[in-house]
Amino acid sequence: MKQINLTAKAIDLLKKLISIPSFSGEEDQTADAIENWFKEYDIPFERSRNNVFAKNKHWDDGKPTLLLNSHHDTVKPNKAYTKDPFHPHIEDGKLYGLGSNDAGGCLVSLIATFTHFYNAENLNHNILMVASMEEENAGQHSLRGLLPSLPKIDVAIVGEPTLMNLAIAEKGLVVFDAIVKGTPSHAAHPNDDNSIYNTIEVLEWFKNYKFQKTSDALGDVKMTVTQINAGSQHNVVPSQVELVIDVRVNDAYTNKEIADILKSEAPCKIQERGLKLNSSKIDKDHSLVQSGIALGRTTYGSPTLSDQAALTCQSLKLGPGDSTRSHSADEYIYVHEIEEGIGLYIKILEGFLH
Known part of the structure; x- marks a missing residue:
């Protein structure tokens, strides 16, 4: 499947997601938009509340599973916004809109990457794509609540803005x-x-x-x-x-x-108040990390929390965009960051899955 076409489609999907209010617990319509992507590419999927998930075509229960996950809920826009948070538009290479950076750019890039590999044969891991709800408020129906219904996960990429560098640990x-x-x-x-x-x-x-x-x-x-x-x-x-x-x-x-x-x-x-939001990490010598390092990506530890806290397997936080823009006024992501993100996701997985 041509990456250029997937990238253009992913940017269109992100614009659609931005245009739909999707505060935590209110993601019905963005879940519908994500469903439509899978329908367009003839990819079977399942939906649990507003979580949408799919398996690669040649799933093999005897293989370990790689999870690709990001979320489609957002925080509410703050009062410092000068632009309409639900009007996706590009200025000077920046795609503006609520959720563009956190974590819409990551989500659509991962969905495009999953679609790229969907039909691939002879992979050493299954691939499970999960577009999850209620990440921003760590809700009971978020990835944490969905996990008991999913196959066993052996390693994960959680899409959050990291400038496509490798967050090998999270507080x-x-x-x-x-x-x-x-x-x-x-x-x-x-x-x-x-x-x-x-x-x-x-x-x-x-x-x-x-x-x-x-x-x-x-x-x-x-x-x-x-x-x-x-x-x-x-x-x-x-x-x-x-x-x-x-x-x-x-x-x-x-x-x-x-x-x-x-x-x-x-x-x-x-x-x-609770003890469930644990730190996360992945060994630096893990082949997934090494595949990213081979492409010139740097490793670091992330101070911010994500759905990684719900996982017990080794997990890597990785995605286009910059964490410092998250929850800010007039949120944006550079279009070239999405283009680069999809390309790097694909190259990292090519090095890991074969």
């Missing part, structure tokens, strides 16, 4: 709620146990705390206090201050280990 995330206690009182009376003043020392502890283990790919664990809430009246000292702590976990720790450490050592009561 996990644990969000904690913490409470700093004190003695409530009238503001006019002495109080040596003011919960707000007690928080000063606690904030210093979070600011200065260092987790011991570092990672070659992901560096240190990063812990940040992101929210603080206390008090309801000017003349009342509150009984407690509530904090929210965002912890980005490297691959030297499990999320549970981070939770156990903080529960043991933090100078206040602290409780995690």
Whole structure:
């Protein structure tokens, strides 16, 4: 199948996806558009809610499986937009629109790549393409919820904007709620146990705390206090201050280990909201990574979260576009990035699948 035609079709699909609002949980019409692609190329597919997925033609249950995955939901446009977020148009080589960079460009490039290989024979892996829903809000019907219905996956490429460099690791995330206690009182009376003043020392502890283990790919664990809430009246000292702590976990720790450490050592009561968003990685010497390195792509560790967190197999984050544009106003992706992305995806898989 000619790559030039696939690329043009992929850009047309991306324009269609941009024109359709597809906030997390509301992706019905973008799922329809993705279905239409598979219908046009006579590729059998399945749909579970707004997840659309397909297998390569010569699927063999005796072979390991490569997952190609990206998402078609978006965040809501922020108030700083100066362009219509649902009007796809090209200016100076940039295709503008909500979801163009995160992660529409990746998604259509992976769908085109899957289509390129769909009829190929004698591949050493099966190929499973999944266009998933609810990635942005880590919803229960996202890739995580779909996995029990899918065949066993041995290795994965998760399409997120990486400038087509190889994100061989991704930080996990644990969000904690913490409470700093004190003695409530009238503001006019002495109080040596003011919960707000007690928080000063606690904030210093979070600011200065260092987790011991570092990672070659992901560096240190990063812990940040992101929210603080206390008090309801000017003349009342509150009984407690509530904090929210965002912890980005490297691959030297499990999320549970981070939770156990903080529960043991933090100078206040602290409780995690959940432990499911784990760090991800793939060995640098994995043949999928080596195929990319042979094409001049560099490796790095990604600080941002994706559907990789749902996977237990080794996975690589890779895609056209730039992560710094994600969730920004007047989001865009360069057309040449999609063209390059499809070409590189195909070349990397040619080196891996044969």
